[in-house]
Amino acid sequence: MSIASDLLRGNTDTIILASLAEHDSYGYLINKEIMAKTEAQIELKDATLYSAFRRLEKEGLVTTYWGDEEVGARRRYYSITEKGREAYGQNKAEWQKAKQMIDSLLV
Amino acid sequence: MSIASDLLRGNTDTIILASLAEHDSYGYLINKEIMAKTEAQIELKDATLYSAFRRLEKEGLVTTYWGDEEVGARRRYYSITEKGREAYGQNKAEWQKAKQMIDSLLV
DNA sequence: AAAAGATACCTTGACAGGCGAGGTATCTTG
DNA sequence: CAAGATACCTCGCCTGTCAAGGTATCTTTT
Secondary structure, three states: OOOOHHHHOOOHHHHHHHHHHHOOEEHHHHHHHHHHHOOOOOOOOHHHHHHHHHHHHHOOOEEEEEOOOOOOOOOEEEEEOHHHHHHHHHHHHHHHHHHHHHHHHOO | OOOOHHHHOOOHHHHHHHHHHHOOEEHHHHHHHHHHHOOOOOOOOHHHHHHHHHHHHHOOOEEEEEOOOOOOOOOEEEEEOHHHHHHHHHHHHHHHHHHHHHHHHOO
16 A cells, blocks of 8 residues: 555655755656655655646746757756755755654654 | 644644543643643644544544533543554554655655 | 557646634633 | 633635646557
8 A cells, every 4th residue: 555645745845856856857757766766655646746846946946947858758857946955955854853753642 | 843734744643543542531631742742843733633533533433522520621532442543553554654765765 | 550558748626634713611820 | 800721612714635637749569
């Protein structure tokens, strides 16, 4: 059974930023990489993914540009900004704290 | 700064069950105990708490009864059911897995 | 050559959980 | 007597997820 989306909520943006912190990427690939790394136990549905992109863009955490592939489907690439890296760091820290706090309650 | 509610989401029911697994309790006290244990970094807003109770009751994970205090405000107590204990165990297991998976993505 | 499947993008509308704001009633303390 | 703590509750908004639908291109199979 895969991870309930309510347990992921609050981490999707961070997960996307984590992916982009390594290299520019595009929606489809980000999803594939996440599924590969988690043995398909975490999957961002594409509607979720794209609404996250809109959010991140709006907040200035990522920028976007179209790829120049000559063949195949067009790709919209995303790039993490400096502000995005900062947010990523903060999100990770908050996640660490949240983990700890929740664990302290679940005996 | 306290923990963002989106990071808690998916764990509120589990947190309440954890509290009830130790002893019968009531809304106000559960909240106080959570705040004490987490130095007020986790707080369930009472609207959140009561909607969670409704949910848990509906699913048969808790039962409820009115306290018989002679003085003071009336208290509605909650008691975890056998089914509730099972759900609690499963939720904890899923949380462990989710933690691990998310950590594997946040480098 | 047509069909099927992978790659790759996108929008709409419904749904669920969290919570701000509002309410009620009792008791204790200054 | 007012203020604050205790203790319960509901309504309606907001936000993130996602099922369902769509478009377009390329590759593989039939």
